[in-house]
Amino acid sequence: MSILVDTGTKLCVSGITGREGTFHSLRNRDYGTQVVAGVTPGKGGQDVEGIPVFNTFHDAVAETGADTAMVFVPPRFAADSILEAEDAGIELVIAITEGIPAHDELKVYNHLRRGRTSLIGPNCPGVLSPGKANVGIIPAQFFKKGNVGLVSRSGTLTYQIGNELAQSGFGNSSIVGIGGDPVPGSSFIDIIELFEADPETELIVMCGEIGGSAEEEAADYIAAKVSKPVLAYIAGFTAPPGKTMGHAGAIVSGSKGTAAAKAEALEAKGVRVGRNPTQVAELAVEVLGARV
Amino acid sequence: MDLLEYQGKQLFKKHGVPVPDGAHAASVREAVEAAEELGFPVVIKAQVQIGGRGKAGGIKLANDRDEAEEHAGAILGMDIRGFTVHELYVERASEIDEEYYAAIVFDRAAKKPMAMLSRMGGMDVEAVAETDPGAMRMLHVDPLVGFQDFHGRRLAFESGIAEDVIRPVGTMLATLYDVFVREDATLVEVNPLLITKQREVVALDAKVTIDANALFRHPDIAELRDVSAEDPQERMAKERGLTYVKLDGNVGILGNGAGLVMSTLDVVAQAGGRPANFLDAGGGSKAEAITSAVEVILSDEKVSAVLFNIFGGITRCDEVARGLIEAFDQIKPEVPFVVRLDGTNDKEGRALLAEANLPNVHTEATMLGAAEKVVELAGAAPAETRA
Numbered sequence: 001m002s003i004l005v006d007t008g009t010k011l012c013v014s015g016i017t018g019r020e021g022t023f024h025s026l027r028n029r030d031y032g033t034q035v036v037a038g039v040t041p042g043k044g045g046q047d048v049e050g051i052p053v054f055n056t057f058h059d060a061v062a063e064t065g066a067d068t069a070m071v072f073v074p075p076r077f078a079a080d081s082i083l084e085a086e087d088a089g090i091e092l093v094i095a096i097t098e099g100i101p102a103h104d105e106l107k108v109y110n111h112l113r114r115g116r117t118s119l120i121g122p123n124c125p126g127v128l129s130p131g132k133a134n135v136g137i138i139p140a141q142f143f144k145k146g147n148v149g150l151v152s153r154s155g156t157l158t159y160q161i162g163n164e165l166a167q168s169g170f171g172n173s174s175i176v177g178i179g180g181d182p183v184p185g186s187s188f189i190d191i192i193e194l195f196e197a198d199p200e201t202e203l204i205v206m207c208g209e210i211g212g213s214a215e216e217e218a219a220d221y222i223a224a225k226v227s228k229p230v231l232a233y234i235a236g237f238t239a240p241p242g243k244t245m246g247h248a249g250a251i252v253s254g255s256k257g258t259a260a261a262k263a264e265a266l267e268a269k270g271v272r273v274g275r276n277p278t279q280v281a282e283l284a285v286e287v288l289g290a291r292v
Numbered sequence: 293m294d295l296l297e298y299q300g301k302q303l304f305k306k307h308g309v310p311v312p313d314g315a316h317a318a319s320v321r322e323a324v325e326a327a328e329e330l331g332f333p334v335v336i337k338a339q340v341q342i343g344g345r346g347k348a349g350g351i352k353l354a355n356d357r358d359e360a361e362e363h364a365g366a367i368l369g370m371d372i373r374g375f376t377v378h379e380l381y382v383e384r385a386s387e388i389d390e391e392y393y394a395a396i397v398f399d400r401a402a403k404k405p406m407a408m409l410s411r412m413g414g415m416d417v418e419a420v421a422e423t424d425p426g427a428m429r430m431l432h433v434d435p436l437v438g439f440q441d442f443h444g445r446r447l448a449f450e451s452g453i454a455e456d457v458i459r460p461v462g463t464m465l466a467t468l469y470d471v472f473v474r475e476d477a478t479l480v481e482v483n484p485l486l487i488t489k490q491r492e493v494v495a496l497d498a499k500v501t502i503d504a505n506a507l508f509r510h511p512d513i514a515e516l517r518d519v520s521a522e523d524p525q526e527r528m529a530k531e532r533g534l535t536y537v538k539l540d541g542n543v544g545i546l547g548n549g550a551g552l553v554m555s556t557l558d559v560v561a562q563a564g565g566r567p568a569n570f571l572d573a574g575g576g577s578k579a580e581a582i583t584s585a586v587e588v589i590l591s592d593e594k595v596s597a598v599l600f601n602i603f604g605g606i607t608r609c610d611e612v613a614r615g616l617i618e619a620f621d622q623i624k625p626e627v628p629f630v631v632r633l634d635g636t637n638d639k640e641g642r643a644l645l646a647e648a649n650l651p652n653v654h655t656e657a658t659m660l661g662a663a664e665k666v667v668e669l670a671g672a673a674p675a676e677t678r679a
Contacts, residue, residue, distance in 0.1 A: 075508075245554050
C-alpha cells in the first residue's frame with residue numbers, strides 16, 4: 001500500500017505540451033506511472049510521445065477515464081485549470097505550479113473543500129509512491145520502497161531528508177510534497193491521516209518550516225488521533241521576522257510562525273524533532289530499531 | 293509587497309474609501325508647496341514601512357508655512373528604527389472625535405479572509421488585544437460569497453461603537469474588503485479609523501500589503517518602489533531573478549530550494565557560524581545563474597567564506613560546478629568556498645571541480661561536514677555583528 005498515487009493511478013497532465021510539462025510527464029511515464037492524457041486548449045487531437053492531448057479535462061476524462069490531474073500551467077492559468085479538473089470529475093489534483101496568486105488559491109481551496117476532489121500543492125514537488133507511481137518532479141532515483149511516510153512543505157529538503165533516511169536503510173511508502181504556499185490544498189493533517197490509515201506506513205516523518213500554524217495544528221492532531229510514531233523536522237530557526245524565505249508561505253509575522261515555536265509545540269505533544277536532517281535519520285533508527 | 297501610507301491611500305481613493313486630502317513630497321520645498329495648496333493646519337508624515345512613526349517624531353502638525361518648513365526639514369533624512377526617511381506625505385489635519393480600528397486580513401489558519409473592528413484604535417492593537425481581548429471583534433468571510441452587509445452590521449453592533457456611525461462604519465468595512473479583493477491584498481489595515489467632529493468616517497492611516505504573486509494583474513502597483521526599504525544586494529539579486537535575503541553574518545550561502553536553504557542556514561548557525569544571506573538558486577539552475585548568484589553573494593563585503601549546499605533533483609550538480617568554475621574565471625573570489633554536491637550528476641560535478649583545481653575550494657561529502665568546514669574557514673564574524 002501507499003497513499004494518493006499507485007499503479008492504478010490514471011494521470012492527465014494540464015500543460016503537457018509545455019517544455020517542463022512534457023519533460024516531467026515523460027519522466028513520470030518512464031517511472032511506470034500510467035500517463036493516460038494531457039490537456040492543452042487548442043491542441044486537442046495531437047499527442048506527446050503517444051500520450052493523447054485533449055482540449056478540455058472533460059474530453060480527457062470521457063475518453064481515457066483519467067482520475068488524477070497534474071497541473072503544470074503558468075500561475076495565471078493554474079487556478080482555472082484546477083477548477084476545470086474538479087468540474088470534470090477528477091478525484092485528485094496535484095498542482096506543481098509556483099506563484100499562484102493567494103486570492104486564487106483561497107477561491108480554489110474553499111470551493112474544493114465543498115466537493116470530493118482533493119488538492120495537493122500548489123507550489124509542490126508532487127507525490128511519489130516508490131515502485132508504483134511518480135506524479136510530479138521528485139527525483140525518484142533516490143528513493144526505494146519502504147515503511148516511512150514522508151510529508152513536507154519543501155522539495156529539495158525532502159530529498160535531503162529522504163536521502164539521509166535511505167542511507168540509514170529506510171525506504172518510503174509515499175513521499176508527499178504539500179507545497180510552500182500560504183494556502184496549501186492539503187495540510188499536514190490531511191496527509192498524516194492517510195498515512196495513519198495506510199498499513200504499509202510504520203513511521204511518519206513530517207518536514208515543516210516557518211510561517212503559518214500548520215505544524216502546531218498537526219501537533220494537536222497527532223496527540224489526539226495518531227497511533228503511529230511521528231518524527232518532525234522544522235527549517236528556518238535563523239530566519240529573520242518579516243522576510244519571505246523563498247516560499248511564499250515561509251514568513252515569520254511578528255512573533256508568529258517561528259521555527260522554535262513549532263518545534264516546541266510538536267515536542268510538547270510528544271513528537272520528537274530532529275535539529276538537522278541527519279538527526280532525523282538517527283531518530284528514525286531509534287524508533288524503528290526499537291520496534292523490531 | 294508592503295505599500296507606504298500614501299500609496300495605500302491612493303488605492304483607497306480609487307475604490308471610494310474616504311481619506312483626508314493630501315500630497316506626496318520628496319523635498320522641503322515640495323512639502324511647503326503641498327501644505328499651502330492644501331491649506332493649514334496640515335500634518336507632515338514620514339513615509340517609512342515601520343510602526344511607531346508618531347512616537348519617533350516622524351509625524352508633526354504644522355499650523356503655518358514656517359512650521360511646515362521646519363518639520364519637513366527635520367523629518368526628511370530622519371532615522372526611524374533603522375529606516376531613513378526619503379519621502380513625506382502632507383495631509384490636511386483632521387478634527388478627531390473618536391479613533392477606531394478596522395482591518396481585513398488573510399487568515400492562513402482558517403483559509404478565509406477575516407474582517408476586524410475595534411472601538412479602541414489609534415494605538416498598538418496587539419497591546420490592546422492583551423489588555424482587553426474583548427475589544428476586537430472578528431468575523432470570517434466566505435471568499436466565494438464575499439462581504440455581506442450583515443458582516444459589517446454584526447461587527448459594528450458587537451464592537452460597541454457609537455450608534456450614529458454603525459451604518460457608515462459597516463459601509464467602510466465593505467469598501468475595505470473590496471480593496472482587499474480587487475487589489476489582491478493580503479492585508480488592509482486602518483489604524484486609526486477616524487470619526488471626525490462632523491461624525492464622518494475617514495481612513496487616517498493605510499497599511500496595505502499586496503500579494504507579490506498577483507502583481508501581474510496590477511502593473512501600476514508593481515512599479516511602486518520604496519527606496520528606504522531597499523538593500524543594494526537585495527535589489528541586485530531581484531534584478532537577476534534570484535531569491536535572496538540579506539542577513540547580518542559573514543558566511544555566504546547558496547543552495548537550491550527554499551527549504552534546503554533555510555535548513556542550511558540553521559545548520560551553519562548550529563555549527564557556530566553566522567549566515568550572511570539566504571540565496572535560493574532555484575530548481576534547474578544553469579551555470580550562468582550560479583555565476584550570477586556568486587557575484588551577488590560576494591558583493592556583500594562582510595562575506596568571508598561561502599557555502600554551496602546542493603541536493604540535485606531537477607538541478608544538475610555538473611551545471612552547478614560549471615557555474616562555480618565560471619565564477620572563478622570571471623570574478624576571481626578571494627574568500628574560501630566549501631562545496632557539497634549530492635544528487636543528480638553529483639559524481640560528474642565533483643569530477644569537474646577536482647579537474648579545475650580551483651584555489652581555496654573545498655569539497656565536503658555531507659551537509660553537516662560542509663557547515664562545520666565553512667564556519668572554521670570563515671573565522672569570527674566582524675565585531676559589530678556578533679550577538
